Amino acid sequence: MEETTMEGGGDHNREMEVAPALIAVHPTHHSVAVAVGSDLRVFDLQTGNPISLLDDSSEPLHRDSIRAIRYGAMGKLLVTAGDDKLVKIWNTDAWRCISTVSSEKRVSAVAISNDGLFVCFADKFGVVWVVDLDGFHENQALASKKAAPILAHYCSIITSLEFSPDERFIISADRDFKIRVTLFPKKPLDGAHEIQSFCLGHSEYVSCLAFVCASDYPEAFLVSGSGDSTVRLWDITSGSLLDTCDVGAEAGFLESNGKADEYGPAITDLCTIPISSLVAVAIQGLSGVVLLSCNLADKALSVSKVISIKGEAFMPTSLGTSSSAELLWMVTGVSNLQGFDSTSLARVRAISGFSKTNPDSGELDSIVLEDRDIPGGIQLLEKLQGSGSIAEEVFLAAAETVKTAMHNLLIKKQYSVEKREFRKRGRNDRKTKH
Structure with a gap:
């Protein structure tokens, strides 16, 4: 891998960082949330109205790009x-921030x-932290909460966190x-010290995790997506x-874009469809999603099906669905896109028909919904996407920007001896002598 030019100033590089748009769906389809940059946008699907978030702190909801967004299994x-x-x-009942927890490093994943x-979050230094929500009341803010370290990877950015369906394990x-795969202890504030297994086989960074469940297989199986363009099935x-x-x-x-992709x-993301054995997969450069069938009996x-989105450059950066899997929700977008007037771009689409089968072909009768047919319609899109129309070339540029940013963040850089020495001299975390 070719070396990049030596970095001049860390602050300048931080300002240029971009973050992909993220989407999360309430488990019983009550609401949909989109994060793009530091903006958090939520729409109530039951009332058909946008949601105003309440935060008692005088600070903005978030001061920098949101990198992780997650509903709890019960939706509260x-x-x-x-x-x-x-x-x-x-x-999610009052839509009030009940607790703000400070992290020592930038956060990369939550569960x-x-x-x-318990809420767990991971940072870019490879540490997973846990917050005890004991005492949570629906309409009352929690007392000041502090996170405790529970486990750590060895100085490696943690990209995804998941609890197993039976809550025996936390997967990082x-x-x-x-x-x-780590056993989640009865007293997590004391740390999680027992490793169940390692799932090894990917040849590039692991970008996303999800569980495939079925009534016949209560233990569930893990699926993972990676920068190596594969999805893998695991017995954890x-x-x-x-x-x-x-x-x-x-x-x-x-x-990609008519030319061979170097990497x-x-x-980018994957999402299991609860009412079936399907896994929806978003791939960099693909306008649409790939549906994988997971045969749990054969473990294959x-x-x-490949569902293409025609007529626009829609390359999903995040996927989400509810437990009833009425719809597969998708978002594409990016923050801090250089060279364009709008710095935070988002476009939301949805696919329906996962429970319907075409009798002629035997395939799923899945369709990409038009904007007017999405629950909440234009009002939802105005809330989650922001106002104003965005040209197709802007989203093409956004897709390439996300791809480059993901590669720069997660592909491990190779340095010569000279460059390693140069970087050591510029470090700002060395201990000072007293």
Whole structure:
């Protein structure tokens, strides 16, 4: 890998960083939340109205890009976190921030235990922290909460966190190709010291995790997406790799914008469809999603369908669905896009029909909804996307910007001996002598 030019100033590079738009869906489809840059936008699907968020602090909701957004399994909590080193916990009944937790480093991933008692978040130094929500009341702010370290990867950015459906394990993935399965202890504030397994096999950073569940297989199986363009199926108890699907090749997507992709199309995000054994996969450069079929009996993954979004450059940066899987929600967008008037771009689309099968072809009768057919319609889009129309070339530029930013952040850089010495001299975290 070629070396990049030596960095001049860290502050300048921080200002140029971009963040992809993120989407999260309430588990019972009550609301949809989108984060783009430091903006957090929520729409109430029950009342058909945008939601105003309440935060008793005098500061903005977030001062820097939001990097993680997650509803709890019961839908009572929403957690947001990011580059401002703040983890905000929202009560979704009153839509009030009930607690703001400070992180030592920028936050890269969050997870909420299925019982809603613990929030975990990971930072870019490789540490996973836990916050105890004991004493949570729906209409009352929590007392000042502090996070306790629970586990750590070795100085590697943690890209994704998940609790297993039975809450026995917390799964963490990082940029060094590792997936770690850790027993979640009864007293997590004392740390999680027992590792169940490592799931090893990816050849690039692991970008996303999700669980595939079925009534016949209560233990569930883990699926992971990666910068190596594959989705892999795992038995987390043993750490065994059950199957690998090269999504880019299987979907016939080997090139981006008409030219060969130097690094291969990375998996941007994936989302399991609860009412089926399907996994929706977003790939860099693909305008649409790939649906994978997960055969749990045979422990195999295969491409079921490629759903293309025609007529616009829509390359999803994040996916979400509810437990009923009425719709697959998608967002594309980016913050801090240089050279354009709008610095925070977002476009929301939805796909329906996961429970319907075309009798002629035997395939799912999934369709991409028109804007007017999306729940909440134009009012929802105005809230989640922001006002004003955005030209197609802007979203093409945004997709390339996200791709470059993801590569620069997660692909490990190789340095010569001379450059390593140069970087050491410029470090600002050396201990001072007294």
